[in-house]
Amino acid sequence: MKNHSISFIGGGNMAGSLIGGLIADGYAPNLLTVADVDGEKRTQLQERFGIRAAASNAEATRHSDILVIAVKPQMVEAVARELASEERDEPKQLVISIAAGIRTNSLAMWLGGKVPVVRAMPNTPALVQSGATVLYANEYVNVLQRETAESILRAVGLTQWVADETLMDAVTALSGSGPAYFFLIMEALEQAAGSLGLPPELARVLTIQTAFGAAKMALENTSGPEELRIQVTSPGGTTERALQVLREGNLCDLFRRALQAAHERSVELSKLLGKDSHA
Ligand SMILES: NC(=O)c1ccc[n+]([C@@H]2O[C@H](COP(=O)([O-])OP(=O)(O)OC[C@H]3O[C@@H](n4cnc5c(N)ncnc54)[C@H](OP(=O)(O)O)[C@@H]3O)[C@@H](O)[C@H]2O)c1
Structure with a gap:
């Protein structure tokens, strides 16, 4: 090979x-x-x-x-x-x-x-x-x-x-553009931690290591992210309170719309780039 x-x-x-x-x-x-x-x-x-x-x-x-x-x-x-x-x-x-x-x-x-x-x-x-x-x-x-x-x-x-x-357009929307979604989430977490008084360097290192650790756990665990989330969410605890706010802000719907928009753009760009190929 x-x-x-x-x-x-x-x-x-x-x-x-x-x-x-x-x-x-x-x-x-x-x-x-x-x-x-x-x-x-x-x-x-x-x-x-x-x-x-x-x-x-x-x-x-x-x-x-x-x-x-x-x-x-x-x-x-x-x-x-x-x-x-x-x-x-x-x-x-x-x-x-x-x-x-x-x-x-x-x-x-x-x-x-x-x-x-x-x-x-x-x-x-x-x-x-x-x-x-x-x-x-x-x-x-x-x-x-x-x-x-x-x-x-x-x-x-x-x-x-x-x-x-045709699934390549969905792939582009998920993994192709995906690193930027995670970078944005990291930026948002850093800023939010800053507003709680954490020094920027500490907020950054904790954000990145938390993202890495969560990804590593998800990679090494066969039960999937939903199960992992449930495991770390104690009833009445801090995580539950935060997740409630994210749900009220319709985070899942926001991602559905974001991926839809990326998918549409991918289809548009493919058409544009291949426009003369049927001539
Ligand atoms: N970067 C990513 O993360 C990523 C992710 C997914 C897919 N891709 C795809 O990977 C491809 C390459 O991306 P890249 O980031 O590596 O781009 P890049 O750094 O711009 O590399 C492309 C290279 O090709 C050279 N080039 C331009 N015209 C050429 C020609 N006619 N013959 C030979 N070489 C030529 C460019 O030279 P000049 O700079 O002098 O023009 C440049 O050195 C893209 O099609 C992109 O869609 C990239």
């Missing part, structure tokens, strides 16, 4: 974390290549990880088993059309796209047709190897390629598959 050559098109934040994760996972640096329009970024990654740097996307593509497209969504069409015009060693090479909102049918069409494409939706904690990535494979991806794609994204955290690509 760790003997495929992988080329990254785009050497930004996400590519950097994937490369770091793969090397930490035992991948040989000489199997990894990066291409980026920015020569400085290529050199930085080359020096940091001992990987190969290609002078152009075409060069990176030519001799690799797997291509990972890691440019911003607006750049994907141009990159894919450029790759489609290249003479590739292996026309059926697996293409993994981590670009938000780009559908597999758009990408396969830009790449020239019946191309095996895996679409991955990671989130920012991938930068610290604690990401949550959801994958979707088009009909041309075989079992081995699915396993390979999964093992690459597993290098930066948890992976899950969906069989229906």
